[in-house]
Amino acid sequence: MSKEKLVVAVVGATGAVGREMLKTLEQRDFPAHEVIALASARSAGMKVPYRGGELTVRELTEDSFAGVDLALFSAGGSTSEKYAPHAAKAGCVVVDNSSAWRMDKRCPLVVPEVNAHDLAWHNGIIANPNCSTIQMVVALKPLHDAARIKRVVVSTYQAVSGTGQKAIEELETQVRQLFNMQQPEPKVYPYQIAFNALPQIDVFMDNGYTKEEMKMVHETVKIMGDPSLKVTATAVRIPVFYGHSESVNIETEKKLTPAEARVVLTQAPGVTVLDNPGEKIYPMALDAAGEDATFVGRIREDETIENGLNMWIVADNIRKGAALNAVQIAETLLERDLLGVKDTTLFQ
């Protein structure tokens, strides 16, 4: 197919990630001939900004994908489950930001810096990983290649924007309420998020872990393509608007000194090393907001094991953690001429 006539749909165009997807397509000058904004009937008719003008949001229906080459979905799991198969059936390649298709064996789960090669076997639906997983694998993959990571212990410090626009407003509202001597009322989160730390992200599973924590376990293995890689996670929401931070402890097969790890990471795609404690240089959520890179710092030897490292990984959860990664997948599909759906009946 001709790239000159490329038609791209953004599904969930009015949400925090949808808007960022449009902004990212624009900023990266993605070669779309036409961009269509889709959302639920409730949002149809709304305007969203794009390339100096506006797009009028259309209602998402089963028939929305006729003539569409590529659809970036960010509209929640149930919407993806229902509509992504209709897109694939219409020959439209889906890059889906929900968790609906991530662990489906028919769908590659892709972070371009890590496993762009998995795009070659896509079947029409490609999954975008969870935000906290993306930034972690961007930083861990080069270290895995250099020294083989055996085990990861990660604790996250996640921003409210990961939950969406309503959670951003909730944090802001609660802070205003508290500063006006009012009792904050939690709506999006089970408890007050302002000036608190919530050790729950998403729902709890039978094993006592949250779904968010198990996403980090399973998605990391799938993206890295190494079933022997073991991850244990604790996912925590903190009162930060943008930027997820992660305290990551790794055990490797081969010895890697902090200096060697810094060299490996400095050369790695998508990574920026910020690691000079003497000058108080380390990654922070506030600095990462609005940036494309995954920032790594506080790299130091874990002296409790033979081959261990601690590090601090920070990225903008809305950009690299969602919108940017989806657009990078789309760019890679274009570059490698991987648009089009071979078997349009697979997801029916």
Next chain:
Amino acid sequence: MSKEKLVVAVVGATGAVGREMLKTLEQRDFPAHEVIALASARSAGMKVPYRGGELTVRELTEDSFAGVDLALFSAGGSTSEKYAPHAAKAGCVVVDNSSAWRMDKRCPLVVPEVNAHDLAWHNGIIANPNCSTIQMVVALKPLHDAARIKRVVVSTYQAVSGTGQKAIEELETQVRQLFNMQQPEPKVYPYQIAFNALPQIDVFMDNGYTKEEMKMVHETVKIMGDPSLKVTATAVRIPVFYGHSESVNIETEKKLTPAEARVVLTQAPGVTVLDNPGEKIYPMALDAAGEDATFVGRIREDETIENGLNMWIVADNIRKGAALNAVQIAETLLERDLLGVKDTTLFQ
């Protein structure tokens, strides 16, 4: 000596922890015949509340401890270094909340629930551990006794009150500035703390760790009395006013299921288990503020190793993390008749 005539000094009485010490002495009805509030010359003459009335703050001098039986210090490391020996020389037992004496072999480092027995060999100066260490060892000691902990990987989520009154004001001021479209100006912390996560607490050491992180490593070993216990830590400041949270991963020699760990912790002194994910019951900084207990929840099996557990430990860093622990040490000294200094020349 007679408990009826007990004279107690609080050194640094105008600070956040000093005030909490006075409040704690009052709340626990500590049997002091007289309480003296001491602080730097700058604060002399100020009034601090105690038992419905006020104490007039006196200037701390080398001669402040004549006739004083017990001094609770919370006035910074250099003040402790200078004045605690004068107290000990005067026969006054010091419980010091700074880091000055913690690793000194002449000084026991005590968390009463864990190693009250170490008070028996005190030489006049007893050290109160670092806040983030105290709550961790309260929770880990019973598990160590039950299954021997070999390795701890901890990531902290620490409140600004741990830095003192000025940091509490800094967070509040920065939030107000941001909500009024002003650029916040960091003074206490190197960077903005509002809506950010700072992976630096205290200064950096040569090995790339912060002093706070190394305190957790060394103090845990000294309090638990087990040099084979290995700890690696990442200490992070988050925009919370009161209550430190900790994501703690342990590897044990003996297998301990989450259910068994819950039973052990439920019976442990100073610990309250809050662990029912189905009902969204887990510890949170906001709930721990103002409480005496160390709260433990999110206890679950770490499936990446044979004998591993993850948990979430929360306590009020000003109470159990500082003032309460110091007063509990004082209470234990009284109960066990351990006041008085045997060798008043030791620290000269």
